[in-house]
Amino acid sequence: MHKNKGAIYYGDYLQLPKLLDSQLPLSRKYADETNGECHDEMLFIVVHQVYELWFKQILHDLNAILKTFQQDYVPESQLSSVVQKLERIKKVQALLIGQFDVLETMTPMDFLEFRDLLIPASGFQSVQFREIEIKLGLNTGDRQHVDREFFLGRLSESDRNKLTSLESSPSLLKLLEVWLERVPFTNMRNFNFWAEYQKSIDGILHDDHETILKNSAHLSETQKNIQLENLEITKSTFRSLFDEKAHEELINSKQRKLSQKAILNALFILLYRDESILALPFQVLTAMMDIDENFTTWRYRHALLAQRMLGTKIGTGGSSGHQYLKRAADNNRVFIDLFNLSTFLIPRSRLPVLPKDVKEQLNFNV
Numbered sequence: 001m002h003k004n005k006g007a008i009y010y011g012d013y014l015q016l017p018k019l020l021d022s023q024l025p026l027s028r029k030y031a032d033e034t035n036g037e038c039h040d041e042m043l044f045i046v047v048h049q050v051y052e053l054w055f056k057q058i059l060h061d062l063n064a065i066l067k068t069f070q071q072d073y074v075p076e077s078q079l080s081s082v083v084q085k086l087e088r089i090k091k092v093q094a095l096l097i098g099q100f101d102v103l104e105t106m107t108p109m110d111f112l113e114f115r116d117l118l119i120p121a122s123g124f125q126s127v128q129f130r131e132i133e134i135k136l137g138l139n140t141g142d143r144q145h146v147d148r149e150f151f152l153g154r155l156s157e158s159d160r161n162k163l164t165s166l167e168s169s170p171s172l173l174k175l176l177e178v179w180l181e182r183v184p185f186t187n188m189r190n191f192n193f194w195a196e197y198q199k200s201i202d203g204i205l206h207d208d209h210e211t212i213l214k215n216s217a218h219l220s221e222t223q224k225n226i227q228l229e230n231l232e233i234t235k236s237t238f239r240s241l242f243d244e245k246a247h248e249e250l251i252n253s254k255q256r257k258l259s260q261k262a263i264l265n266a267l268f269i270l271l272y273r274d275e276s277i278l279a280l281p282f283q284v285l286t287a288m289m290d291i292d293e294n295f296t297t298w299r300y301r302h303a304l305l306a307q308r309m310l311g312t313k314i315g316t317g318g319s320s321g322h323q324y325l326k327r328a329a330d331n332n333r334v335f336i337d338l339f340n341l342s343t344f345l346i347p348r349s350r351l352p353v354l355p356k357d358v359k360e361q362l363n364f365n366v
Ligand code: HEM
Pocket: 047, 048, 051, 052, 103, 111, 121, 122, 123, 124, 125, 126, 129, 302, 305, 306, 309, 310, 314, 315, 316, 317, 318, 319, 320, 321, 322, 324, 325, 328
């Protein structure tokens, strides 16, 4: 514990003179006889600055999480500290989403009073926002061509270089993949878990097939065939889980991000979350999904804000505005593979029972 080394003054500690002297509305700077200072520009600046401060806190926690996952193995005690930090990021995200309510007290007409003064500046140039995206696992290469142009083209050279070089460091998504690959779940001594799991799936799909046939008395032949065809699609989705080639194809077409081994081990964690040793790994995966979902919610809220303020006008950074932001919300997902694992979940009653020695074997550090 640190000891007090001298009297501290509140305003000095928090650097308040600097902080509170950093709101400089352009409409004040350029005020003349016709156009005075716009009252709501102060709100616009304060809200953006508060966002940037919270981005700073997110990065602070994210950096600590990345450091933990960069180790050759992650002791359980450190995993709980990762969960605590992920939970904090979630709380901050809730504030980030809520702050749009405050900004929306500014009407579109009031925004129009000073909007032109901002061109060509834009949230596009928020380096911290991009840093969060990259550190989580979104690279410029993942973006559609037109978005990539905007992403890089609107930044100063030094910011662009900084972000480009950041992309070569391992992201949380990459480190999660390596960590998941390390957990030795796929083959346990003489117990081939995945063979047992496949048997359960075959049983479930067989039951589904029987159910369709049993309930088809009142269905036309076409309706029955549609249901059977849908069942075939489900079967082939399950098969793709174990088919290395199919998995590679999904990665190449950017429909999957994590390796097959990582996906199978993540699925094991989700299926056996009730085993006490898997409780923390399960919390890690859940928190990552929550963070992904919160960012997506933020993006949709921000897209709606842009539509409310601008309608179909283009943004100050030159994008198509609302349309661009909505597309970014749909496409820029990081932990999407974890969400899609729900496809492969089965009821607890159909889970293969783990032999006693396998349960004991689960007691290890990864
Ligand atoms: C009146 C309020 C706002 C409007 C009308 C607005 C509008 C827009 C538009 C149209 C874009 C797309 C780029 C462009 O063409 O400029 C954009 C991007 C962005 N804005 Fe805002 N924005 C507002 C407030 C905010 C606030 C408070 C933040 C918080 C930091 C923010 C952060 C961002 C970020 C990070 C991007 C880049 C998003 C991406 O590329 O996925 N914006 N904004």
